[in-house]
Amino acid sequence: MLNIIDHVPDGLLAADARHLHEVLAGPTLIHLPGRRPEPLFVSVLLHGNEDTGLTAVQALWRKYQGRELPRALSVFIGNVAAARHGMRRLEGQPDYNRIWPGGEAGQTPEHAMMGQVVAEMRARGVFASVDVHNNTGLNPHYACVNRIDQRFFHLATLFSRTVVYFIRPLGVQTAAFAELCPAVTLECGQPGQAYGVEHVLDYLEACLHLAEIPTHPVAEHDMDLFHTVATVTVPAAVDFGFGDAAADIRFVGDLDHLNFRELPAGTLLGWLRPDGGVRLEVRDEQGREVGADFFRWDHGEIRTARPLMPSMLTLDQRVIRQDCLCYLMERYPLAGA
Template identity: 65%
Template sequence: MSMLQEIDYLPENLLALEANQLAAHLSGPTLIHLPGRRAQPLFVSVLMHGNETVGWEAIRTLLARYQGGQDLPRALSLFIGNVDAAAQGLRLLPGQPDYNRIWYGSEVAETPEHRVMEQVVERMRKRKPFASVDVHNNTGLNPHYACINRLDTRFFHLALLFSRTVVYFLRPKGVQSMAFADLCPSVTLECGKVGSAHGVEHARDYLEACLHLAEHPQHAVSHLDIDLFHTVAQVKISPLTSFGFSPGESDIVLAPDIDHFNFRELPAGTLFGWINGVGLDALDVRDEQGEAVAGDYFTIEEGQLCLHRSVMPSMLTKDLSVIRQDCLCYLMERYDSHLAQPVPNASGSG
């Protein structure tokens, strides 16, 4: 594991490189500070997961516009994360922690990578960032949406600049956006599948807009302008439980079109899959407090795994390795009770 590399210039020809070429030119996780007309920097993190290249592609195309000596509208601090995993097109390498689970508040066993993320936060705390944006792809059929970890007017506005679909969550812990929420308004962008030109363009245009923002709007967000969802549970498949999509071969056989459920409000009784000789303990379902709540959300009826109550899933995917490395999905509920009044500012500078 390399230590954090911190530089105040853009290495020559860096923007010409694909994500899988960065490891050959950067010694590891790299924090790059670039000046701009407004000194308070926009912080952007990319490649927290090595196979999610949209952030790097967006930054490449954005910064190329300013290569002719034109000043950035605002200073930019760019954190390029897991370049070693990106070299192999993987979310993370065997033996590595998930780079987006090891920031402050992490529940993952301590690793040298934790210290790298602590250094990033410490360096940026001194620079008083204007806003933080962490850019991701996902593998299932999901719309573009933004995630926040604070019910704060400034966070709402920063998210709405990307999409009217906004997800508020407190788990998983140890994510970049949660660590930076103590410093400034922060969001995570979910930009659809890898390789989508629309995802890259949307992220690039959003980052350009953030660089041009002079201040964060303070007025309350109308419930008419936002579709706000609250993540109420994370669903994992227990480590010793086998799963797949082929009938009869696994403890859990998932419904073949399961990724079509994302961002659909599903009724109780919706079929998620079939159970072979295991019980609900095959699922590890945790609420915001980390309590086991599988029975609140799922039921087994004549060998069928069904929803016990109406919820809206996100992040369902047919990629078995992602399900094992991360989770099966998140469960959400519509959440608009916090929009009537401006929310008092969270701690930290704006």
């Protein structure tokens, strides 16, 4: 299932995500040499509708055409089939960012492929890993890590002072590569924004020029560290909408404007159909249902029960069904990091 090549194929630099299938037969790992041999690993298009990483890598390759890269570079281009249709994943496909080693075991060809990618990069002595994503709601640019480790923090703050530490969901690329090297996920706002491409391009070039990743503590004033403490989903049997929509759960129309805002207890998020008996599902890092810790359901309203900060809130119903409604975060004390 995985194609492994040592060159940039003809036509790849000009192909947008929807036309990648005309150049690549499927998921492809591209190894290119550089002055320093330990490669920077970059994964893009794990979700087919998130193309900022691909566009940034194409820009990087164009910049270095005919020139030696400062460091070897390995790029994994993921869900080419879903990208053709502008979708996160196709129906019947697993999520390409939930099937990496370390997550729940699976027997699909895609699970085996991700294991092959990790083994390939382990053998090459990978220097650092960068997984590039977009999101559908209104979010700032930020970086995510799976380890409380100063090397990971340095790699993250090279992109943004806003850093999120998380251990769920399982099976993500960053967690798999954290076993091999410092690893980060970049969240680069919505697709199609020029600033997102420029930001990722500058970041990748900075990473390629790193001789080493520092181990000393990141200065406290250089990082806002948050911890993802719960994942919120809408149960599959529950219908939902926004604004004036008639549904079991009706969220406020500008729900995605609440991302990365520290919400006080009592903040209104939406309404429940009277006598419907429905609730949002909220799971903590151990997978326990903890909805009552975070939300109140009184008088047909959904309100926060404690101060919290959401991320990844979106108005895209398909994404909510395929992934989640949002994540809930709290500040993580740097003294404990």
